Amino acid sequence: MSAWRERWAGWTPRFAVATHDLAMVWLVWQGLHRLRYATMAQPLSMPLWSTEIGLVLLAQGFVFWRVGLYRGLWRFASVPDLINIVKASLFGLVAIGVSLFLYNRGELLSRAALLLYPFALSGMLGAPRVLFRTWKDHNSEHALRQDAVRTLILGAGQAGEALVRDLRRSGHYQPVGFLDDAARLRGTLVHGVPVLGRVDEVVRIARETAARLLVIAIPSADAETVRRVVAASEKTGLPFRMVPNLHDVLEGRSLPGQLKEVAIEDLLGRQPIMPDWRAIRDWLGGRSVLVTGAGGSIGAELCRQSVRHGSRRLALVEINELALITAHAALRRDFPDVELIPILGDCGDPAVMRHAMALAKPDTVFHAAAYKQVPLLEGQMREGVRNNVLTTETVAAASVEAGAGTFVLISTDKAVDPVNVLGATKRLAEMTALALTHGQPTRCVTVRFGNVLDSAGSVVPMFREQIRRGGPVTVTDPDVTRYFMTIPEACVLILQASAMGNHEAIYTLDMGEPVAIRVLAEQMIRLAGKQPGRDVAIMYTGLRPGEKLHETLFHADERYRATSHPKILLAEPREVPVAQVRKALSALRDASRDYDNPLLGELLRAAVPEFTPMAPSFDITGGASTVIPFPGRTVRP
Structure with missing residues (x-):
């Protein structure tokens, strides 16, 4: 009834x-x-x-x-x-x-x-x-609550017009006016709300209208426009929010009609990537996929993107039990129809990988597990070699043995002309993957990119925590720059590059323009509603061991050419001496077993001739760094 x-x-x-x-x-x-x-x-x-x-x-x-x-x-x-x-x-x-x-x-x-x-x-x-x-x-409109927040809207376009209706419908906000730089809109009404002036007049108009909230309703604006509007909004001292763009809504990072805080990626000029979804779905559709490091920032997003675009089975290999539980639960909630195989274990253990391959029978293997903290690895040579090089050997060998169609190595721009342990071990990992898949049916794809915004251990969450505690925000050098990508952007491009079909390929992602870390710190302080130097100090600590002032994306000996996607470049892999790589791997394995750091350093330099270390010693206890040059090498100032 x-x-x-x-x-x-x-x-x-x-x-x-x-x-x-x-x-x-x-x-x-x-x-x-x-x-x-x-x-x-x-x-x-x-x-x-x-x-x-x-x-x-x-x-x-x-x-x-x-x-x-x-x-x-x-x-x-x-x-x-x-x-x-x-x-x-x-x-x-x-x-x-x-x-x-x-x-x-x-x-x-x-x-x-x-x-x-x-x-x-x-x-x-x-x-x-x-x-x-x-x-x-x-x-x-007349049923607005007495405590409705007086809201000033920046942008009188379609997003602003839709926002007025949503705000009135909620009953919690009272739109008091629009600001827009279009002269033809001055003095007009949008749903009865007047366009009062230009964006740069926001301080005066916010005071005259007694506004208590600003909403930026320009979701299609480029980063330069967003920075200008945010800078004008900051001068009012009022809280401000932003209407999400369509790309964020479709990717599930924002809900339709939900206002969001202005994020650092909105200010860095990262335009939404438009991949060839059909090519990705055709390649991934119905496939079984295995991801190592599945609980990490890149690994977890690769898992989500893989099942979102048609994978029928997904194996998650992760050594951290909490990260594995979290990643598995999120995928089970969002994709209940996909077969998920969580595997707790070290992907550098051959037994773990044989077990994982037998369960998943993967068509594609994404090897995302790695250590990536530059200063830390300078004093952890053995673990850097074991996890970044020898684990790659184990996973690549298991992929070939299991007959996987594609092995994808997630690499880094630091592998180009490496000056630190991270870069050298990742370059040797690239060489290892190429050597083990050479002449085999398994296709080897290497994808290089730079820093990832908001990934675990990256500079953005560190700055955010320092700002929350009142500072100071620590920047290594006033002139230091880095390339940045968002996590979803990097993972979509990894899938796009992997779907391109070359048998042995190294792809470099177009990272856009480098970002000054000092500017990044200042913008994050302002987004927190504070002023750099006044509310939160910025402290310059000097470059840490293994760090360069500027990163390099391309190697001189790798000829780069465009691909079908404008954000992906294909490098012709340098010739890899397969026998020498296998011999180096055997020697590294023996030295790793004996925890012989000096020998590991010598073997790594011999295997990667372009490796020119800067400062290989780092005191993990937090004491002063000590620069100890490798024998026969000149340490760069």
Whole structure:
């Protein structure tokens, strides 16, 4: 009984609307014919009901149903609904004409009434809907709570227009005005809200309107415009939010209609990546995928992107139990139909990888597990070699043995002309992957990119925590720059590069322009509602061991060429001496077993000739760094 009542309650409004619409059809049909008959020399009488009128209502009602006129709600009537009404009226005219012609050859049917019918009916159906919505919007505006937040909107375009309706509907916000740089909009009204001036006048206008919140409604703006608008908003001292762009909504990072805080990536000039989704889906669709380091920043996003684009089975290999539980639970919640295989273990253990390969039978293996902290690895040579090089050997060998179609190594821009342990071990990992897959059916793909915004251990969460504690924010050098990408952007490009099909390839992602870390710190302080140097100090600590002032994306001996995607470049892999790499791996394995750091350093330099270390010693306890040059090497100042 309860289910029946709920169903009836859902149908009652639509039944009432359908009754109203059919009443309007009867009224229009009667009115037009009575007017036409009244002008005749011998006026004809028009009955209130007849078989012809029944056919008119039946034909027009059928058309209303077919065009979906009752799927919308009067409360949200808009231009598409009005267009639907016009279509229904025109198609209804055709249906009525055919029905009456078949019934009585259209006897006593007025052509003038037929000609006017769709226009009159469109007006009679559309006007009540528009009036009802206007009335509801008017009531919403007057039903604002006494404590509604006075809101000033920056941007009077489509996003601003939609925002006004959403704010009024919520009842918690009162739009008091728009700011827009378009001169043609000055003095106009958008849903009754005036456009009061330019964005750079926000300080004066916010004070005059007693605004308590600013909302930036320019979701399609480039980074330079966002920075300018944010800078103007900061001067008011008021809190400000931003309407998310469509890309963020589609990727699930924001909800439709939800305001978000301005994030650092909004200010760094990272334009949304437009990948070839069809190529990615064609490559991933129905495949079994295995990801190592599945609980890390890149690994977890690769898992999400893989199942989102069609993978039928996903194996998650992770040594950190909490990270594995978290990643598995999130995927199970969002993708309940995908077969998930969580595997707790060290991917550098051959037994773990054999077990994982047997369970997953992967078509594609993404090797994302790695150590990546530059200063720390300078004093942890053994672990850097073991986890970044020897683990890559284990995973690549297991992939070849299991017959995986593609092995994808996640590398770094620091592997280009390496000056630190991270860069050298990742370069040797690239060489290892190429050596082990050489001449094998397994395709080897290496993808290089730079720093990832908001990844675990990166500079952004560190700055955020330092700002939360009141500072100081520590920057190594005033001139230091780095390339940055967002996590989703990097992972989408990894999938895009992997889908391209070259048997042995090294892809470098276009990272855009380098970002000064000092500027990044200043912007993050401002986004927190504070002023650099006044509220939060910036302290320069000097470059740490292994760090360069500027990163390099390309190696001189690797010829780069464009690919089908403008953000991905293909490097021709340098020739890898397979026998020498295998011999080096054997020696590194023995030295790692004995924890012989000096020998590991010598072997690493021999295996990667371009490795020119800067400062290989780092005191993990937090004491002073000590620069100890490798024998026979010149330490750069």
